[in-house]
Amino acid sequence: xxxxxxxxxxxxxxxxxxxxxxxxxxxxxxxxxxxxxxxxxxxxxxxxxxxxxxxxxxxxxxxxxxxxxxxxxxxxxxxxxxxxxxxxxxxxxxxxxxxxxxxxxxxxxxxxxxxxxxxxxxxxxxxxxxxxxxxxxxxxxxxxxxxxxxxxxxxxxxxxxxxxxxxxxxxxxxxxxxxxxxxxxxxxxxxxxx
Amino acid sequence: xxxxxxxxxxxxxxxxxxxxxxxxxxxxxxxxxxxxxxxxxxxxxxxxxxxxxxxxxxxxxxxxxxxxxxxxxxxxxxxxxxxxxxxxxxxxxxxxxxxxxxxxxxxxxxxxxxxxxxxxxxxxxxxxxxxxxxxxxxxxxxxxxxxxxxxxxxxxxxxxxxxxxxxxxxxxxxxxxxxxxxxxxxxxxxxxxxxxxxxxxxxxxxxxxxxxxxxxxxxxxx
Numbered sequence: 001x002x003x004x005x006x007x008x009x010x011x012x013x014x015x016x017x018x019x020x021x022x023x024x025x026x027x028x029x030x031x032x033x034x035x036x037x038x039x040x041x042x043x044x045x046x047x048x049x050x051x052x053x054x055x056x057x058x059x060x061x062x063x064x065x066x067x068x069x070x071x072x073x074x075x076x077x078x079x080x081x082x083x084x085x086x087x088x089x090x091x092x093x094x095x096x097x098x099x100x101x102x103x104x105x106x107x108x109x110x111x112x113x114x115x116x117x118x119x120x121x122x123x124x125x126x127x128x129x130x131x132x133x134x135x136x137x138x139x140x141x142x143x144x145x146x147x148x149x150x151x152x153x154x155x156x157x158x159x160x161x162x163x164x165x166x167x168x169x170x171x172x173x174x175x176x177x178x179x180x181x182x183x184x185x186x187x188x189x190x191x192x193x194x
Numbered sequence: 195x196x197x198x199x200x201x202x203x204x205x206x207x208x209x210x211x212x213x214x215x216x217x218x219x220x221x222x223x224x225x226x227x228x229x230x231x232x233x234x235x236x237x238x239x240x241x242x243x244x245x246x247x248x249x250x251x252x253x254x255x256x257x258x259x260x261x262x263x264x265x266x267x268x269x270x271x272x273x274x275x276x277x278x279x280x281x282x283x284x285x286x287x288x289x290x291x292x293x294x295x296x297x298x299x300x301x302x303x304x305x306x307x308x309x310x311x312x313x314x315x316x317x318x319x320x321x322x323x324x325x326x327x328x329x330x331x332x333x334x335x336x337x338x339x340x341x342x343x344x345x346x347x348x349x350x351x352x353x354x355x356x357x358x359x360x361x362x363x364x365x366x367x368x369x370x371x372x373x374x375x376x377x378x379x380x381x382x383x384x385x386x387x388x389x390x391x392x393x394x395x396x397x398x399x400x401x402x403x404x405x406x407x408x409x410x411x412x413x414x415x416x
Contacts, residue, residue: 029345030341165273167273188382189308191385193310194413
């Protein structure tokens with residue numbers, strides 16, 4: 001009895017090991033880096049915002065691109081500023097609450113998500129500003145309005161469709177036009193479950 | 195409050211609490227290596243196969259105690275939650291012990307760390323002992339030591355804190371487990387962890403038992 005059980009489990013173990021292959025995976029790695037490794041242009045941009053809180057710098061490596069990101073809190077909001085590796089600004093993302101969106105935008109986004117999903121729940125919203133470096137700086141220092149820069153909204157939402165619940169990232173324009181949809185792939189959590 | 199400080203505080207106070215209620219104790223030391231294979235299947239199903247061995251350190255020598263083999267089938271029931279049912283077979287000397295396992299796990303992704311709540315029950319049967327029924331809750335936190343997620347070739351801290359309620363022959367017992375582990379993500383589908391698996395049991399009835407296991411875990415996604 002014991003031998004047959006051990007044999008069965010051992011056979012199963014080896015079958016699983018033999019099948020052990022690496023599939024196609026979305027590759028994205030974010031690592032904390034020292035400010036000394038950050039390009040001067042990026043440091044200067046952040047310095048000109050006059051932030052007195054701690055700035056955390058990260059290197060983000062995707063399959064096709066590499067970027068540098070500064071994360072910090074300002075006026076109770078989480079900021080994420082992304083740069084190219086040479087220090088050229090890409091965008092500034094600020095986490096906001098759903099209620100902070102204008103009712104017109106909120107209704108339009110909700111209505112579009114209702115058409116895509118049988119039910120949905122927005123869990124995170126970031127307002128994304130991009131554009132010319134000096135205009136972005138003027139806007140962030142409250143010297144100009146957001147009319148001079150490009151503003152988009154990045155949303156993370158649960159979406160139930162065909163009885164399947166998945167997490168998506170949606171990018172909307174300032175006019176609530178859906179620009180991009182990306183499915184969020186979860187990292188394995190088997191080491192947290194077993 | 196910084197999550198790392200918060201988690202380390204929980205660990206510290208748990209160890210302090212465990213030490214306070216320990217009183218008269220017996221202690222055991224040993225090793226607890228395990229290999230964990232996880233395979234995703236179609237339609238949100240997955241299977242987990244685990245082999246875990248236990249060796250006791252006694253009189254300056256390691257003594258083999260037992261080997262567990264378990265197979266668990268799990269079904270994703272929500273975005274971050276899974277129900278699972280499985281069977282564990284324990285080989286201890288000539289004895290063969292069977293355990294049925296049921297669990298529900300929910301994993302939460304926070305900005306800088308991950309939290310998992312595991313609610314589980316199991317029923318253990320063997321020829322030599324009365325059936326044992328356990329109801330368990332485990333809180334696990336995984337905190338990356340670099341960046342906001344434990345990516346490839348990065349270290350992380352994992353802390354399990356589990357409370358087990360046991361009923362055997364109408365006797366109720368409780369066990370507390372505190373498991374701080376240092377983990378390393380070798381690849382997206384492979385992680386190794388090393389640390390202490392501390393278990394305090396029998397503190398409600400007779401002599402308290404302290405078990406200190408050096409844990410080595412290897413998790414592989416197939």
